[in-house]
Structure formats: C-alpha cells, structure tokens
Amino acid sequence: MSITYKNNKDLPCDQLSALFAAVGWSDGTKEMTPEMLANFNKPFIHSTLVFSAWDEDKLVGCVRALSDTMFRSAIFDLAVLPGYQKQGIGSELVRKCIAVYPNSEWSLETIPEKVSFYEGLGFEINNSPMLRIPCKWF
Ligand SMILES: CC(C)(COP(=O)(O)OP(=O)(O)OC[C@H]1O[C@@H](n2cnc3c(N)ncnc32)[C@H](O)[C@@H]1OP(=O)(O)O)[C@@H](O)C(=O)NCCC(=O)NCCS
16 A cells, blocks of 8 residues: 655545544534534644645545744644554654654643554653633534
C-alpha cells in the first residue's frame, strides 16, 4: 500500500467527517447539524498547518496544528482510519508538523491510552493545570 502525504488545507468535508466518524469522534450524522457537516473542514482551513495521508483518492489520515510559528504550537485532530492504523501514518503526520517549527514548544491534549504513543514522538506529560471553556458545538 502506497501512502501519499499532502499539506493542502481544503480537505473534503465528506471524507473528513467520515474519518472522524470512523475513529469514534462523531457518528457523522446524528450529532452533526447540517451547518457542522458543511463546515467540517473550516477548522483545517483556518489552522496553521494541515497534513493528510491518502491511499490514492481516499483520505486515510489527518492532523492539524495551530502555531504562532515561533514559540508555541499545538496539535489537534490527529486521526487515522482504523484499517490503516499501526503502520506509522499517525507518527508521520505528527512528525511532519513538528518538522515545520522544530524549535517551537509542541503541546496537545490526549487520552491516557495514547500517552505512550506521543511519548514515543518526544512529548512529555506536563502537569500544569489546563483550563477551558467547553466548545458549544459538541
Ligand atoms: C492515535 C492514532 C492517530 C495513531 O495512528 P497510527 O497511524 O496508528 O500511528 P502509528 O502507526 O504511527 O503508531 C501507532 C502504534 O503502531 C506502532 N506501529 C507503527 N508502525 C508499525 C508497523 N509497521 N507495524 C506494527 N506496529 C507499528 C507504533 O509503534 C505505535 O505503537 P504505540 O501506540 O504502542 O506507541 C490512531 O490510533 C487514531 O486515529 N486513533 C483514534 C483517534 C485518536 O485517538 N487520535 C488521537 C487523539 S489525541
């Protein structure tokens, strides 16, 4: 299987929402309003970096990053289709982000089960409190 990596931000909304559904982040329909589905790639278009992985014309992985391009950068929405996981695609997507701003701090939020995956990519747990106002969309 040959995987191609791209860095365009305008990922197709239908394939993107299907990828999110496939990793369990949404079912692609019930929780999604038409407005959300139609704007599914908007967070990607407005991110600093977007990398995607393709098997021919099938979107199989994505990641986006917000960065000030110098000091602080954060990873969001790393996802790889289940049938394509454990082949190095997720790691490669993260590495591609870090390579653009290698001197920046890189941060992300994850679940305990994924901590070792990110530690393998050089991340360390930071015990500083993280404060937030929850997203109103989901
Ligand atoms: C997290 C996620 C993006 C990882 O993507 P991935 O493509 O499977 O990542 P990789 O293949 O680079 O690495 C995953 C594991 O496979 C291993 N691996 C990589 N290439 C491999 C290969 N050729 N053969 C066997 N194992 C391999 C890696 O060592 C890694 O092991 P670890 O989890 O014990 O550290 C993917 O599991 C996913 O989409 N999960 C659901 C969404 C999610 O949780 N995203 C992260 C939110 S913060």
